[in-house]
Each structure stands twice: as structure tokens, then as C-alpha cells.
Amino acid sequence: MKKISLIAAGAALIALTASGAQAQQTLDAVKKRGQVICGVSQSLPGFANPDAQGNWAGFDVDMCKAVAAAIFGDVKRVKFVPTTAKERFTALQSGEVDFLARNTTWTMSRDVQLGFDFVGVNFYDGQGFMVPKKLGVKTAKELKGATVCTQTGTTTEQNLADFFRANKMEYKVVAFEKNDEVLAAYDSGRCDVFTTDRSGLAADRTKLKSPNDHLILPDVISKEPLGPLVRHGDNNWGDVIRWSFFVMVNAEELGVTSANVDQMKSSANPEIKRMLGGEGDFGKMLGLDNAWAYNIIKMVGNYAESYEKNVGPKTPLGLERGVNALWSAGGLQYAPPIR
Amino acid sequence: MTTAVETGNKADLPPPASTVGVVGWMRENLFSSWRSTVLTLLAVYLLYVAIPPLLQWTVFDAIWTGNEAKDCKLPDGSAKDGACWIFIKAWIGGFMYGLYPYDLRWRVDVAAVLVLLMFAPLAVKRLPFKNIYGVAVILLYPVVAYFMFRGFIDFPLSDPQSTTHPWRVVETSKWGGLALTLLIASVGIIASLPLGILLALGRRSHMPIVSTFSVLFIELWRGVPLITVLFMSSVMLPLFLPEGVNFDKLLRALIGVTLFSSAYMAEVVRGGLQAIPKGQYEAAMALGLNFVRMMALIVMPQALRYVIPSIVNTFIGLFKDTTLVAIIGMFDLLGAIQLGNADPKWLGFGMEGYVFAAALYFVFCFSMSRYSQHLERKLHTGHKKR
Numbered sequence: 173m174k175k176i177s178l179i180a181a182g183a184a185l186i187a188l189t190a191s192g193a194q195a196q197q198t199l200d201a202v203k204k205r206g207q208v209i210c211g212v213s214q215s216l217p218g219f220a221n222p223d224a225q226g227n228w229a230g231f232d233v234d235m236c237k238a239v240a241a242a243i244f245g246d247v248k249r250v251k252f253v254p255t256t257a258k259e260r261f262t263a264l265q266s267g268e269v270d271f272l273a274r275n276t277t278w279t280m281s282r283d284v285q286l287g288f289d290f291v292g293v294n295f296y297d298g299q300g301f302m303v304p305k306k307l308g309v310k311t312a313k314e315l316k317g318a319t320v321c322t323q324t325g326t327t328t329e330q331n332l333a334d335f336f337r338a339n340k341m342e343y344k345v346v347a348f349e350k351n352d353e354v355l356a357a358y359d360s361g362r363c364d365v366f367t368t369d370r371s372g373l374a375a376d377r378t379k380l381k382s383p384n385d386h387l388i389l390p391d392v393i394s395k396e397p398l399g400p401l402v403r404h405g406d407n408n409w410g411d412v413i414r415w416s417f418f419v420m421v422n423a424e425e426l427g428v429t430s431a432n433v434d435q436m437k438s439s440a441n442p443e444i445k446r447m448l449g450g451e452g453d454f455g456k457m458l459g460l461d462n463a464w465a466y467n468i469i470k471m472v473g474n475y476a477e478s479y480e481k482n483v484g485p486k487t488p489l490g491l492e493r494g495v496n497a498l499w500s501a502g503g504l505q506y507a508p509p510i511r
Numbered sequence: 512m513t514t515a516v517e518t519g520n521k522a523d524l525p526p527p528a529s530t531v532g533v534v535g536w537m538r539e540n541l542f543s544s545w546r547s548t549v550l551t552l553l554a555v556y557l558l559y560v561a562i563p564p565l566l567q568w569t570v571f572d573a574i575w576t577g578n579e580a581k582d583c584k585l586p587d588g589s590a591k592d593g594a595c596w597i598f599i600k601a602w603i604g605g606f607m608y609g610l611y612p613y614d615l616r617w618r619v620d621v622a623a624v625l626v627l628l629m630f631a632p633l634a635v636k637r638l639p640f641k642n643i644y645g646v647a648v649i650l651l652y653p654v655v656a657y658f659m660f661r662g663f664i665d666f667p668l669s670d671p672q673s674t675t676h677p678w679r680v681v682e683t684s685k686w687g688g689l690a691l692t693l694l695i696a697s698v699g700i701i702a703s704l705p706l707g708i709l710l711a712l713g714r715r716s717h718m719p720i721v722s723t724f725s726v727l728f729i730e731l732w733r734g735v736p737l738i739t740v741l742f743m744s745s746v747m748l749p750l751f752l753p754e755g756v757n758f759d760k761l762l763r764a765l766i767g768v769t770l771f772s773s774a775y776m777a778e779v780v781r782g783g784l785q786a787i788p789k790g791q792y793e794a795a796m797a798l799g800l801n802f803v804r805m806m807a808l809i810v811m812p813q814a815l816r817y818v819i820p821s822i823v824n825t826f827i828g829l830f831k832d833t834t835l836v837a838i839i840g841m842f843d844l845l846g847a848i849q850l851g852n853a854d855p856k857w858l859g860f861g862m863e864g865y866v867f868a869a870a871l872y873f874v875f876c877f878s879m880s881r882y883s884q885h886l887e888r889k890l891h892t893g894h895k896k897r
Contacts, residue, residue, distance in 0.1 A: 206667065206668030214846075217858060221854055254840045254842070258746065259839065266750055375858055378858050382587075382588075382589035384588060488855045488856065489855060
């Protein structure tokens with residue numbers, strides 16, 4: 173998920189020089205092409221995964237669809253390019269994709285050194301732990317001397333080391349290349365603790381032989397703000413993605429859903445009016461149609477709808493809103509106003 | 512009057528009971544000495560430990576009926592003991608075609624039926640013009656298959672037919688599943704043999720440039736792992752191309768796989784060439800054959816016959832290596848199975864998917880192996896020692 177790839181970093185630097193020519197024209201290119209090309213994860217349950225019929229679905233996929241709805245008023249105008257953790261940055265840098273919505277952690281080096289712009293955080297993730305109930309552990313601070321199963325070469329491993337060092341606890345690592353191997357090792361009792369990002373923990377728990385014998389600890393030991401990113405230097409294009417996302421959050425805050433957006437069009441609330449194109453030229457400012465936000469909400473839904481449909485408590489992933497709730501409900505999701 | 516003396520021979524006594532039938536066979540083959548007795552018992556024990564649980568999981572406890580993941584789980588959410596084959600049933604389309612558009616999958620089926628129809632006549636022994644027909648089919652079929660997979664009509668995206676028309680273009684990035692595995696493997700196999708032959712001849716050539724080039728090519732491609740070749744082709748190559756020039760990913764992978772296996776093939780063929788006695792060359796030259804005819808009529812038919820096992824070995828290796836395209840974001844059979852494992856509706860049935868993949872790979876590799884043995888028998892001209 174967050175493989176450290178020196179190759180990609182170096183390659184991206186080489187490409188930096190070349191990408192200047194492309195600045196400021198992604199939106200035009202997308203319009204001319206008639207399709208937005210969205211880099212997604214190869215397959216991550218709930219975030220981006222195709223079904224047996226080959227249709228993509230997921231939380232990140234909705235982000236891609238929202239952009240297509242904003243530009244074309246048609247969610248089918250997206251081409252999904254599955255990228256591996258190693259490939260993703262090259263794919264964006266070389267122009268193979270227009271933007272990435274691929275559960276990528278916003279870090280300083282990626283923002284500054286690799287030459288990308290993160291346009292927002294659509295999911296606040298963080299690393300967590302799962303333990304067997306019979307261990308009797310209630311918090312991560314009690315994990316002294318534990319054997320921990322984790323994935324190699326990811327920030328997960330580094331965070332783990334940082335956490336145990338900071339708390340002056342000893343631990344042993346059993347590391348594997350693939351998440352499924354890590355999980356299998358944990359399930360067969362080779363280690364006491366399983367650790368990965370909390371977005372994956374709940375789904376991984378359902379894969380165990382008897383999920384009810386395992387417990388996800390409440391501790392979150394790292395910050396993993398995941399969000400879409402674009403090439404540095406094409407600010408207009410970045411704005412399109414950023415505000416497509418903000419529309420979804422604002423719509424939730426204003427109570428506009430895909431079901432009621434048509435009635436809301438006649439709402440007297442000036443904020444809703446501005447958002448849905450009844451007042452002002454906010455779509456035109458971005459170089460889009462004024463119905464851009466209406467299309468996003470009508471075709472994809474607001475933030476809450478997308479969350480509940482893909483990763484929420486009723487899905488197999490079973491993720492509570494937690495820090496991803498709106499700021500007004502005690503969470504971190506906060507979108508600047510449209511005005 | 513009866514004779515007291517027997518004339519003629521009595522019938523032979525039957526051999527001792529312990530040397531015939533099942534018991535005898537077992538005594539001879541399984542319990543002939545204390546060493547083999549120990550090994551036999553050990554093997555029986557290992558089979559006893561491994562086979563019954565395997566059968567229990569794959570057959571007796573397995574869940575065959577149902578439509579949803581729920582049918583494979585106990586009410587408290589833990590998995591049932593047996594294999595959940597409904598997962599395979601639900602995802603079989605994904606495994607076969609990957610992300611290929613659902614409404615167009617019949618095109619892949621047609622291509623599959625066509626391959627059988629077009630190649631079936633070659634099995635007829637005395638088909639007139641068989642060689643010409645064979646070459647024609649090998650050249651023609653890829654074109655047909657390409658258009659079946661890709662389609663004919665490239666609608667602009669604003670045209671609604673671009674998502675509905677039965678002959679619309681399907682980009683190569685959407686090809687996948689078993690269809691993609693077979694495609695990459697067969698292109699690699701068909702293209703690498705002639706390339707390999709040329710390289711092998713080049714390496715043995717007396718012309719310095721040709722032989723140096725061949726040696727360099729072979730050593731370079733054999734010297735790097737296929738995974739590196741694919742990774743370079745998908746991660747580094749786009750950076751050196753001008754902006755907006757996107758060289759098709761599948762094409763890049765196909766070229767990588769073909770060049771890679773042709774280097775191996777070259778060395779296999781060279782092995783065969785070295786087994787041909789010098790007299791054969793001299794005889795051919797004495798008959799006044801030029802180089803091409805000498806190779807085509809005298810040397811190659813013998814050389815290739817010697818190395819059929821190695822050629823098929825390389826092909827089987829290539830077939831299995833195609834799974835590496837998963838690392839460049841393409842979903843071959845194995846990649847499609849991993850997609851299935853990430854479907855939120857079907858979390859936790861990874862084992863079933865991998866068992867299914869293993870079974871399919873075995874079927875294809877084993878068929879190739881049997882076919883090569885059939886070829887060896889058919890072309891057998893007295894070299895073989897049995």
C-alpha cells in the first residue's frame with residue numbers, strides 16, 4: 173500500500189523536467205479525449221475492486237466517477253487504470269493517468285520531492301492492531317514482548333518500530349511480502365498480533381477462520397491521510413478534483429443526497445443554491461458546466477452515501493465513520509464553502 | 512492295461528503364490544528389501560496423512576450449492592470446514608475473461624471456438640496441402656483473434672454506441688483472465704520458436720557481426736530476470752517516451768515475453784544443432800543444396816526432433832511465467848483470481864481461488880507435456896532408446 177520505492181522516486185525526478193510542458197492543460201486534454209483516466213488500486217476491498225462482471229466499485233472509484241460526472245455529466249466516462257504500489261507514481265508522472273485515487277498516504281516527501289499535489293483527504297486512515305480475544309489484551313500498550321505479523325517494506329513496518337520504541341517495549345516481527353500471507357500466519361498462530369491500516373483490519377478480520385475470536389484494539393498508532401493526487405503545476409486541474417471532492421462533503425453537510433437533489437434544486441438555502449448552480453457561476457470558474465455539482469450528487473452521491481455504500485458498517489468492511497465523520501459530528505471531514 | 516510309466520510331460524506347477532498376482536508384485540516392487548519396506552511404509556503413512564484431509568476439504572465437506580458467501584459461513588460468521596466452490600461459480604466469468612466487458616464476452620468465446628475449428632483439420636492424417644493450410648492458419652488465426660478480442664469499430668466517446676455496440680473496440684487493458692494467459696502464452700510460444708531458430712543459427716554463423724549480435728542478444732536477455740524486463744517495460748519505458756505517447760502495455764509485455772523466451776529457445780535449438788554430425792552438412796552440400804535448403808531439409812528437421820523435450824520444457828516454463836504480468840497491473844488468470852479474492856462480497860476464500868488456478872495450470876501444462884510425448888512417438892525414427 174505504501175511501498176517505499178526508490179526507483180519510482182528517481183524515475184519521477186527524471187520525468188519532472190518533462191512534465192512542465194503538460195502543465196495547465198490536463199482539463200483541456202481530458203475534455204478533448206472525452207474521458208478521464210483515473211489511476212486506482214489493483215484491487216483493495218471497498219476502495220477499488222471490480223466485480224465478476226468487470227465493473228469497478230469502491231470508495232476511491234466513486235472519487236473517479238465524481239470527477240467524470242463533474243466534467244461530462246456521465247459517470248461512464250472514466251477509464252480505470254489499475255496500478256501497483258510501485259507503478260502508481262510513474263503512471264501519474266508520465267501522463268498515463270490524469271490523477272490517482274489510490275489510497276495513497278499524503279506525506280511530505282511525496283508532496284514536495286516527487287512533484288505531486290495532494291488535493292484533499294478523502295479517508296483518514298491509521299495503523300491499528302488485531303489480537304486474539306483469548307490474549308486478554310485491551311490496549312496496544314499491553315503488547316510488551318509480543319510477536320507481530322506485518323508486511324515488509326511498507327510504512328506499516330516503520331510505524332510499528334516507532335511505536336514500540338517510543339513506548340520502550342520489546343517485540344518480535346514476523347514479516348511477509350503479501351498481506352494474505354501475513355494474515356494466514358496470524359490465523360495459524362505464528363504471532364500474537366496482526367497489524368495493518370485500520371481500513372483493512374475489519375475486512376481482514378472477516379477472512380479469519382473464526383472472526384469472533386479476534387478483537388481490533390482501539391489504538392491508532394500512525395496518521396495515514398489518504399487522498400487523490402495530481403501532477404504538480406497544473407493547478408486548474410487540481411482544483412477540479414479538489415472541488416469535486418468538496419462538493420460531496422458539502423452535500424452531506426447540507427443534507428443533499430442523490431435521492432433528494434432534484435427537490436433541493438428549488439431549495440431557498442443560498443448555500444445549496446450556489447452549489448447546485450441556481451446562483452453564481454461556480455462551475456464556469458472551474459471551466460465546467462454549472463450543473464457540475466448537481467451531476468456529482470445525482471450520479472455518485474454525497475460523501476456519506478459513498479462511505480456507507482462501500483466501506484460503512486453495513487458492508488463486509490464494517491468501518492465506523494470515526495474520524496471520517498463530518499467536523500460537525502466530531503470528525504475531521506471539513507470542506508470549505510462554495511461561495 | 513494301464514501303463515505304469517508316465518509318458519509326456521506333466522503340466523508345470525504354478526509358481527509359488529507369493530510371487531504372482533498382487534502379492535507377488537508387491538513383494539517384488541514394494542517390499543524387496545528392508546530399505547524398500549521402510550520407504551514403502553513411510554510413503555503409505557505420508558499419503559494417509561495428506562490425502563484424506565485433502566479429499567475431505569475439496570470434496571466431502573465442500574459446499575457446492577448456494578449463491579452467496581453466507582452459504583459458506585456458519586451463522587456466527589466463521590467459515591465452514593470445506594472448500595467453498597460457490598465462490599468459483601460466482602466468479603468464473605471474472606476468472607475466464609478478467610475485466611472484459613460483460614456484454615461482449617461472447618466474442619472471446621467465438622475466438623476460442625474458431626481456434627478449435629481452424630486447427631482441427633490439421634489432425635486429419637492425409638489432408639491435401641496440409642503444410643500450406645497449416646502455415647495459412649498460423650498466420651491467419653492471430654489476425655482473426657485480434658479483431659475478435661479488440662473489435663472493429665472505434666466510436667468517439669461522445670457516441671452512445673461506444674458503450675453498447677457489439678463490435679466496439681475493447682482496449683487491451685481490459686483483456687484478462689484465462690483468455691489473457693492463453694493469449695500471452697501462445698503469442699510467446701509461436702513467436703519465440705522461429706526467433707530462437709534464427710538466433711541459434713546466428714550464434715553458430717561465421718559472420719562476425721551476425722554472431723556477435725546473436726551472442727549479445729542471447730546473453731543479455733538470459734542475464735536478466737523476466738520480472739525485471741516486465742517492470743522496466745512498464746515503469747521505466749514510459750518515462751523515456753515523449754508525453755502522450757502511450758505504447759500499449761500488453762504489446763510491451765508481449766514483446767518482453769517473446770524476446771525473453773526466444774533467447775532461451777535459441778540455446779535449446781543450438782543444443783540440437785550441435786548434435787548433428789558434420790557428415791550431414793557435408794552430404795547436404797555435396798547434393799548441391801544451398802544454405803537455406805540444407806537447413807530446412809536436412810539439418811533442422813533432425814535437430815529440432817532431438818530437442819523436442821527441451822522445447823516443450825521452455826514452453827511450459829513460459830506458460831507459467833505469464834503470471835508475472837500481474838506485477839505490471841494486468842489481470843491474467845492469477846491476477847483475476849486475486850481480484851476475486853478482493854471482492855468485498857467474497858472475502859476469505861483465497862484458498863479456493865488458488866486451488867482452482869493450480870488445477871487449471873496443471874491441465875494446460877500436462878496437456879502440453881502429453882502432446883510433446885505424442886510428437887516424439889510420431890517422429891520417432893530410431894534415435895530413441897527405450
